[in-house]
Every structure is written in structure tokens, then in C-alpha cells.
Amino acid sequence: MDTSVPSVAERRVHVAPLGHEHDRIVDPLRRHGADVVYLLADEPDRDAARGAVDFEAAAAADPTETRVDVDRLADYQRDVWEAIESFASVRALPVELADVYDVLGVTTTIAARHGAGDPDGDRLFANVSTGPRIAAVGVAMACMIVGARPYSVEPETHRHDLDEAPLTTGVERTVDLPLYPMDAPTADQVAVLGRLHDRAADHLTTDKWNLIEWARGRELAFLREAGESRTAKYRALETHVLGPLLDRGYVELEDVGRSDSVHLTETGRRVYFAFQHKLGGT
CATH class of the missing domain: 1.10.10.10 (Winged helix-like DNA-binding domain superfamily/Winged helix DNA-binding domain)
Structure with missing residues (x-):
């Protein structure tokens, strides 16, 4: 991951799908000084257009006002949310993680909101390791389009009882992914x-x-x-x-x-x- 020091006014904004993970979401954010974190919570039946983002609701202090169905979250997913709140501003968004265009649209909309790629904008990073493969593709494509930095997080160990524990524990290392230009529509x-x-x-x-x-x-x-x-x-x-x-x-x-x-x-x-x-x- 790019660890160069941002300017005084520049913020580190991260996007991470809130999948069946804990450490692979939280640890890189803490280690690399995230300022703002967008958690993409799976909402298979969300009543909104693909890519739509309600930024006001996402920033609500009460999780029940964020439009995310908190009752659908596992205990360790709620722990992720609470852990990040101890060192960064958390903004949770409902996203259909199995829809690559919804993930892509939400991520590019976040990038536009923060001026990612502009000289005076925020620095945007995205974790491609913490959701289903389709979500990873959508996040990675969005990064290619807006010039953000995708990163992959390798776990130390794996677990498989997702009802009781996260899929993995610990973090072995964080790996930068290559950037490729994408011909986006004008x-x-x-x-x-x-x-x-x-x-x-x-x-x-x-x-x-x-x-x-x-x-x-x-x-x-x-x-x-x-x-x-x-x-x-x-x-x-x-x-x-x-x-x-x-x-x-x-x-x-x-x-x-x-x-x-x-x-x-x-x-x-x-x-x-x-x-x-x-x-x-x-």
C-alpha cells in the first residue's frame, strides 16, 4: 500500500466491503492511518438505483439511521464497525455486493464525492480482499477508473464457520495491486x-x-x-x-x-x- 505522508489538508479515505472478515478489514486501516472509512454492507434487495449513495444517511451517528440493515450483520461484523470508529470516521453504505455494477457505481461515486485524483482531493484506497469475488472486481474496476489505490490483504490463518467467526484471522502482509487505465465513458x-x-x-x-x-x-x-x-x-x-x-x-x-x-x-x-x-x- 502507498504509505507516503499525505499533505496537511489531505485525508486518507478507504472503501472496504463488509464481508465475512474482521482483521483483514480493521488492521490495514489502523496501520495506515485511515481518516474516513466507507463500509459496503451487503443489501441484496436494496431499494435504490445501482451506484446510488445517500451520504447524509451514511454519516449518521446512530447505525440504525444509516440505511444499513444492522440486524443482518454478524456479531463480528458489528465489531468491525465499532473497532474502526475508535480511530476513524465510519460511513456505512448498503450495497448489493453480488452486483458488480452496484459496487462499481458506489465506489466511483465515493471517489467523486472526495475528489479522488484531483490535486486538492482526498487520497482514496480500496480493499479488494474483504467481500465476495464480484465485489472485488467492482472495487478494482472503480479504482482503475478513478485512479485510486486498490490493495489486497493476505491472512495469517483461515476459518470456515462463518456463522461463528470471521473467515480469516490476523494479517500477514498488505500487497499493492497493479493499476491499469480504463476507457470510461465521457x-x-x-x-x-x-x-x-x-x-x-x-x-x-x-x-x-x-x-x-x-x-x-x-x-x-x-x-x-x-x-x-x-x-x-x-x-x-x-x-x-x-x-x-x-x-x-x-x-x-x-x-x-x-x-x-x-x-x-x-x-x-x-x-x-x-x-x-x-x-x-x-
Whole structure:
């Protein structure tokens, strides 16, 4: 793990899935001076959009007001929460840990909240060892996107009766994971995915000109230098938005008369939830 000393104003913010662990969550946080810790508590049936975060509820002093179902937590998971509170600010969030897009979206939203990657932002770290494998993938992908530091924690011993004890005990060492750049959708592309999502929710179709008119009203960047001609606007939409989204399988086109109807795919819907933090509305 990166142990370099942060600046005076810089905080160390950690994200850790609250899985069947104790020491692998708590010990690295204590050793490396965590200031703020987001615990991702599993909530398989949570009533919220993927990636949605209620930061106000997460910071509540009373655990029952955090939207996390504390009755579902094992005693050792509650102990994790209490142990971290002795040296850091704890913010617990309900997350569907088996949904990679929910984990990804929540983690990137946390990163955006703390300005991770910005010169004046906080330093963000994420533990990929303490939840199910799907959660690890979501956290690791989020770190690649926002430039945060993922880390893995190797246990000293293993246990397997999860109803009575954590899966592992002790910490052998903490290992940095490699960072790889990820080609995330642009803010304009996320905005268009959101437009398609909202229109589909209202059972409305959307063609290219509808997207252009909507984008003009919101002054999206891809139209700013497109010129006034209709052809130039179509070209800008194709080049900067629809082309990349089609290539990645996030949208599909349907030939309807003289125009193309644009549809959001299931993958595109999930990507929208994962990256909606780019729109600045969370």
C-alpha cells in the first residue's frame, strides 16, 4: 500500500466491503492511518438505483439511521464497525455486493464525492480482499477508473464457520495491486445514456434528432463546436457519442422509417448507473 505522508489538508479515505472478515478489514486501516472509512454492507434487495449513495444517511451517528440493515450483520461484523470508529470516521453504505455494477457505481461515486485524483482531493484506497469475488472486481474496476489505490490483504490463518467467526484471522502482509487505465465513458456519453434510460422508463422512443435537441438545451460539450448545420450536429453526435456507445454495446439502433430509433441495452443501463456520478447530480 502507498504509505507516503499525505499533505496537511489531505485525508486518507478507504472503501472496504463488509464481508465475512474482521482483521483483514480493521488492521490495514489502523496501520495506515485511515481518516474516513466507507463500509459496503451487503443489501441484496436494496431499494435504490445501482451506484446510488445517500451520504447524509451514511454519516449518521446512530447505525440504525444509516440505511444499513444492522440486524443482518454478524456479531463480528458489528465489531468491525465499532473497532474502526475508535480511530476513524465510519460511513456505512448498503450495497448489493453480488452486483458488480452496484459496487462499481458506489465506489466511483465515493471517489467523486472526495475528489479522488484531483490535486486538492482526498487520497482514496480500496480493499479488494474483504467481500465476495464480484465485489472485488467492482472495487478494482472503480479504482482503475478513478485512479485510486486498490490493495489486497493476505491472512495469517483461515476459518470456515462463518456463522461463528470471521473467515480469516490476523494479517500477514498488505500487497499493492497493479493499476491499469480504463476507457470510461465521457460525461456527454453518460448524459445520453441517462436520457435514453429516462425515456425508456416513460415508454418513449428516442431518435437522433431528439438527442441533439435535448443535448442543445443542456449545452453538452460535443455540440459546442459542431456549427449550426443539421449535418454537422448529426456528425458530432455520431463521432463523439453514438459511435463509441454502439461499439461498446451500450446502445442499439433500430431503423424506423426515415430515422433511427436509439435504444439503451441492458449493459448500457448498468454502465449508466455505474458512471452517473460524472453528471454531478449525486
